Amino acid sequence: MTLATTARYTAYIGIDWADRKHDFCLQVAGGDTQESGVLEHTPEAIERWATTLHKRFGGPIAVCLETTKGPLVNALLRYEFFALFPVHAATLAGYRKAFSPSGAKDDPSDARIALDLLLRHPERLQALRPQSSSMRMLTTLVEERRQVGDAIVRITNRLGSVLKLYYPQVLDWFEHRNTIIFCDFLTRWPTVMHARRARATTLQAFFHAHRCARKGLVAERIESIRSSTPLTEDPAIIRPAQLTMQTLVAQLRVLIEAIDDFDEEIAGISKEVPDYELFASLPGAGHIQAPRLLVAFGEDRDRFIDAAQVQCYAGIAPVIERSGNRCWIHWRFACSTFLRQTFVEWAGSTVTRSAWAGVFYRQQRSKGASHGVAIRALAFKWIRILYKMWKTRQPYNEATYLDALRRHGSPLVVPAG
Structure with missing residues (x-):
C-alpha cells in the first residue's frame, strides 16, 4: 500500500476533471505559492502539459483527482513520473462543505480543495497502482458485459409490455424472452394471425432448427398457436405495437449476440490471469x-x-x-x-x-x-x-x-x- 507520506514529491497537483477541460491547482514541494490553470482535454494538450511539468520539476509528481478511472486517468497513467491519488467524490464533497457551508461549488475551487486534501491529509489517500494489462482488460469486459445484460433486461421488459397490447399469447409460448428463438419467431410471425396461418410442419421445422426437439413441448406450442384468438383486431393498436416490437427485437438480437462475444473474450482473458x-x-x-x-x-x-x-x-x-x-x-x-x-x-x-x-x-x-x-x-x-x-x-x-x-x-x- 503506497501512501502519499511514504515518498517525497517535487510538486503536488489537485485536479477537478470534466468532460472537455480540467481545472488544476499546483504547489511546488516546500513552497507555499499555488498556481492555477485549465487543461484542455485533448491528447495533444495533456502531452504538452505533462512534458512541461516533467521538464520543470522532474519527478515524482503527486496528483489528487476525484476519480479512479476514465479518460483523464488513462492519459495520466502513461507517465511514470505521475503518482495518482484518487479521492472519493463524497470525501471531497464533505471536505468542501466544511469550508463552504452555503453549498457553493466551483471547478477551480474544487481543484484547490483536492490539493489541500493531498497536502494536509496524505495519510487518508492511497496511490493508484495499475494492475496488469490482462486484469485491467478483464475488469472492463465484465463491467461492460453487465451493462449489456442490464440493457437486455430493460428491452425484454418493454417488449413484454408491448406484446401484452396485442399479442400476449407469445409470452406463454416461450419461457425465456432473451433468446434468439424468441426473436426469430416474432420476426417471422409478428401477429397472432400470422402464426395461426403457419402450417404445422413449418412450425415443427422452425422449432427443430432452433434445437427445440422435445416432442411434447413442440406439439403443445403448435396446438396453442392453432387455437389462439387475437386479443384485438384494431389496426390502431396492432400496427404501432408491431413496429415497436420489431424495433425492440432488432435491438435485442444485437445485444444477445454481443453477450456471446463478451463471454468468449472474457473466457480467453481469464486464462491469462493466474488467480x-x-x-x-x-x-x-x-x-x-x-x-x-x-x-x-x-x-x-x-x-x-x-x-x-x-x-x-x-x-x-x-x-x-x-x-x-x-x-x-x-x-x-x-x-x-x-x-x-x-x-x-x-x-x-x-x-x-x-x-x-x-x-x-x-x-x-x-x-x-x-x-x-x-x-x-x-x-x-x-x-x-x-x-x-x-x-x-x-x-x-x-x-x-x-x-x-x-x-x-x-x-x-x-x-x-
Whole structure:
C-alpha cells in the first residue's frame, strides 16, 4: 500500500476533471505559492502539459483527482513520473462543505480543495497502482458485459409490455424472452394471425432448427398457436405495437449476440490471469461470476488489510450510526454497485450449491429476515472465506470447510457420526 507520506514529491497537483477541460491547482514541494490553470482535454494538450511539468520539476509528481478511472486517468497513467491519488467524490464533497457551508461549488475551487486534501491529509489517500494489462482488460469486459445484460433486461421488459397490447399469447409460448428463438419467431410471425396461418410442419421445422426437439413441448406450442384468438383486431393498436416490437427485437438480437462475444473474450482473458482458478473453484461461480469475483479482489494482495475492508468496499457491510442514546443501521451508499451485485448474486447462487450456505440462508429466513437480507448476510460471511482463500492462494474446498465447521461445533453442519 503506497501512501502519499511514504515518498517525497517535487510538486503536488489537485485536479477537478470534466468532460472537455480540467481545472488544476499546483504547489511546488516546500513552497507555499499555488498556481492555477485549465487543461484542455485533448491528447495533444495533456502531452504538452505533462512534458512541461516533467521538464520543470522532474519527478515524482503527486496528483489528487476525484476519480479512479476514465479518460483523464488513462492519459495520466502513461507517465511514470505521475503518482495518482484518487479521492472519493463524497470525501471531497464533505471536505468542501466544511469550508463552504452555503453549498457553493466551483471547478477551480474544487481543484484547490483536492490539493489541500493531498497536502494536509496524505495519510487518508492511497496511490493508484495499475494492475496488469490482462486484469485491467478483464475488469472492463465484465463491467461492460453487465451493462449489456442490464440493457437486455430493460428491452425484454418493454417488449413484454408491448406484446401484452396485442399479442400476449407469445409470452406463454416461450419461457425465456432473451433468446434468439424468441426473436426469430416474432420476426417471422409478428401477429397472432400470422402464426395461426403457419402450417404445422413449418412450425415443427422452425422449432427443430432452433434445437427445440422435445416432442411434447413442440406439439403443445403448435396446438396453442392453432387455437389462439387475437386479443384485438384494431389496426390502431396492432400496427404501432408491431413496429415497436420489431424495433425492440432488432435491438435485442444485437445485444444477445454481443453477450456471446463478451463471454468468449472474457473466457480467453481469464486464462491469462493466474488467480482465475482460485475463483473458478467456488460453488456456483461458473464462467460469469468467477471472472467478476476475480476482478473484485484484483492482483494486489496488499490492497485490503482484512476481510472487513473488502466487506465495506463492496457495500456488503452495513453502516452503523450513533448519536447520543440513538443507534441505527442502514444500507451502505458509498460503494460500487457493480461489486455489491457481484457478491450478492453469487452468494444467492450458492444456496443450492453449498451445504452450509443453504443451512445458513434457511436459518436467517427462520429468524424473520427477508430474502435480500439473508443473501447479503450470506455474502458477508462468504467474503471472509474468499479473502482468506485469496491471501493464501488456496482454492476453496467444500469438504475441508465443512470439516472445520464440525470441529468448531458450528450449527451450520450436522455433527459427523
